[in-house]
Amino acid sequence: MAQLTTSDLIAIRRHLHEYPELAMQEVNTHQYLLSVIKKFNQANLEIRELKELPTALLVYVHGSDPKRTIGYRTDIDALPVTEQTGLPFSSKNPGVMHACGHDIHMTVALGVLNWFSEHQPKDNLIFFFQPAEESQNGGKVAYEKGVFTGKWRPDEFYGLHDNPNLPTGAIGCRMGTLFAGTTEVNVDLIGKSGHAAYPQDANDMVVAAAQFINQVQTIVSRSVNPIEGGVITFGKLEAGTIRNVIAGRARIEGTIRGLTQKMIEHIVMRLKQVANGVATSYGATVNIEFNQGGYLPVENNEALTKRLIAFAKQDPKTQFIETQPAMTGEDFGYLLSKIPGTMFWLGVDDDSPLHAPTLNPKESAIPKGIQSIIRFLEFRQQATD
Ligand SMILES: CC(=O)N[C@@H](CCC[C@H](N)C(=O)O)C(=O)O
Secondary structure (H helix, E strand, O other), rough: OOOOOOHHHHHHHHHHOOOOOOOOOHHHHHHHHHHHHOOOOOOEEEEEEEEOOOOOEEEEEEOOOOOOEEEEEEEOOHHHHHOOOOOOOOOOOOOOOOOOHHHHHHHHHHHHHHHHHOOOOOOOOEEEOOOOOOOOHHHHHHHHHHOOOOOOOEEEEEEEEEEOOOOOEEEEOOEEEEEEEEEEEEEEOOOEEEEOOHHHOOOOOOOOOOHHHHHHHHHHHHOOOOOOOOOOEEEEEOOOOOOOEEOOEEEEEEEEEEEOOHHHHHHHHHHHHHHHHHHHHHHOOEEEEEEOOOOOOEEEHHHHHHHHHHHHOOOOOEEEOOOOOOOOOHHHHHHHHHHOOOEEEEEOOOOOOOOOOOOOOOOHHHHHHHHHHHHHHHHHHHHOO
16 A cells, blocks of 8 residues: 555544444454554564554554654543444444544554655654553553563654644644643442431441542642642442432542642542541441552653654644643653653544543544654654754
8 A cells, every 4th residue: 555645544534433442452443453554565664463462553664774763652442432423433332432532543643654654764663552541551551561672662752642622733732741640549438228218227328429529529629739730530420229228338430630740649648538537427438449550640851842842833834832731641641751752732623522422523633643743753853862
């Protein structure tokens, strides 16, 4: 296959959109990516599959006169969201949707890889198709399994995330922290179930959970410096089985976000205090689990980010927008804590936010994103440092 056309790219994106898969289950996505890449000019490519991380895929592009090895990462997983876009190419996998735009990310990565398979770069390039960004921190798992060793260790790493709030094709970035660090939190409140008519003989965990959730709202409003900010969101609450049986258990699952590790640790500490306080006052037992995994704050490397921003500002075909830090999480933060690099946004202009069942990114962002990234990687390879 020669150069992919825009309609090839749209067809690829729509196929990926129709068949989304959850974290670590991206078996068909992996096979599809592989089938597309195998049609590219293989002269300078080396494809690597991993027994230890079977849905991941790496592709090495051998440079003609390499001074460095540049990594480019895309995530490939989807979310447990039921699509409500009404699009003709809506998800065919019930309850699963590319509601975070990873279908766009993968297509952009394929477009850039396709270009460099036809136009050999000077530097070596590594494309990392990473499973499990939304949960289970695929980036950290890959790193810890030794995927980025020897010639497979990039000197610098780049990755993007789509952004519905930015104009189509615009590149957004900033020096320093781009995304928050996140920590997943699970709270189990255990009391005593009983008959709805005899509350005095039971210990109702629906009431305890309601109290806990309300009290937690005071952590960010009263214990966090408003200039620094923080987020606690509980996206899942489960308690009870039927209306007339008092619930003896409640489980609350959420996510904590902060722009620094210190802020995350502060919120974790206050959350434990509130949970233990509510449990004591309700005579309940509480179990709390925290899991940060690889979702460290996304810290952009100073020198590399300066260069990326300088490129984007002077490139007449790239619209650059300097963005604020976002409370979105990304396990690319873990990879950037090990390998210097930069994460940036690609504008996809949509009224629906990320993770919404109606998210419908503008597909015209795909060729624009590909062209900007190709030009950036070519610009990068001209530098002597
Ligand atoms: C870009 C994006 O939406 N990322 C996710 C990352 C989730 C991290 C972790 N599983 C958590 O929920 O804390 C996000 O929700 O920001």
